[in-house]
Amino acid sequence: MSEVRLSGVTAGYGVEAVLEDIDLTVPEGTTTAVLGGSGSGKTTLLRVVAGFLRPRSGTIVVGGRTVAGPGVSVPPERRGVGYVRQDGGLFPHLSVAGNITFGLPWPRNRHHDRVLELLELVGLPAAMAERRPDQLSGGQQQRVALARALAPRPALILLDEPFSSLDTALRTTTREATARALRATGSTAILVTHDQDEALSFADEVAILAHGRFRQVDRPRTVYREPVDAEVAAFLGDAVMMAGSAADGRVACLLGSLPFQGPVLQGDVEVMIRPEQITLTLPGAGQVDAVVHSVAYFGHDAAVELDLVDDASHRVRARVLGMDTPAPGEHVGVSVAGPVRAFGREVFAATPSPSVARRRART
The missing domain is CATH 2.40.50.140 (Nucleic acid-binding proteins)
Structure with missing residues (x-):
């Protein structure tokens, strides 16, 4: 897995910019949580890194390879980036095994051992391999989505508020299983979320995004106890x-x-x-x-x-x-x-x- 660097990235839709000249480094094998309110630019950031949206300026480097920059725009399928959506996005007509192996080379039936390895990694029993998504709970679906993203051994995993649709108990257990899986594989990951507790407990670093710019990027304890200004202090956690x-x-x-x-x-x-x-x-x-x-x-x-x-x-x-x-x-x-x-x-x-x-x- 690999370090990710964004340098001077500006991006948006139409004539308006949503992200303005942002810099971010996610060290290899770590998770950075991008925390911001609605409209802060979190989803735009993921779209730019994944390759679904081309930045207007700046560069994006994943694992030492420039995937976006002046004269460079590597398509999403060639960036080596795994994407876990909020709703999991599993294919309803495929089994769990079929979903996990979807992005792997043909013939997919030769990846049986990889399926079992990934199911164990995300905390699901091997017997679930032949089930359909509608036979799984929401938390199980999210774990399968993570397994599918990890299957091709991508350089980077993007997590787009993957726990927000789950109830409290499922959210906690699924988040813990995801964190264990990312650590076990040494994955580099970016999580976007509006949940402050999730960002502080899940990530190695927290990046506060507001008005299209990063206000502070640091360890969770530092961001919480030593915010750079009153706006960050009031946004992150309760503050008097x-x-x-x-x-x-x-x-x-x-x-x-x-x-x-x-x-x-x-x-x-x-x-x-x-x-x-x-x-x-x-x-x-x-x-x-x-x-x-x-x-x-x-x-x-x-x-x-x-x-x-x-x-x-x-x-x-x-x-x-x-x-x-x-x-x-x-x-x-x-x-x-x-x-x-x-x-x-x-x-x-x-x-x-x-x-x-x-x-x-x-x-």
């Missing part, structure tokens, strides 16, 4: 944002004087606190006092909305263990664990490319 004032490595805000991460800043800043950093104590025992406004209970944990006693107009949100859930109306103390993140007040103002700005102006 408030104004503050920075001096000497600490920031003063409604929740007290707190240590902060990030560049050395002085004066007015934007403060980001993750809800799981906010801990609840007995009244008077925390840095500030608050009243529980509401509770959203999820079993394993709960989201608690809090009105600050000294500033009831500002509501903050904490994440607590399900067994420690307070009741609405209860008085609590509020403290913040660990350093927070601070940004200069010149917060990234969602500066889209001119073509993206024109498209938004019409909607």
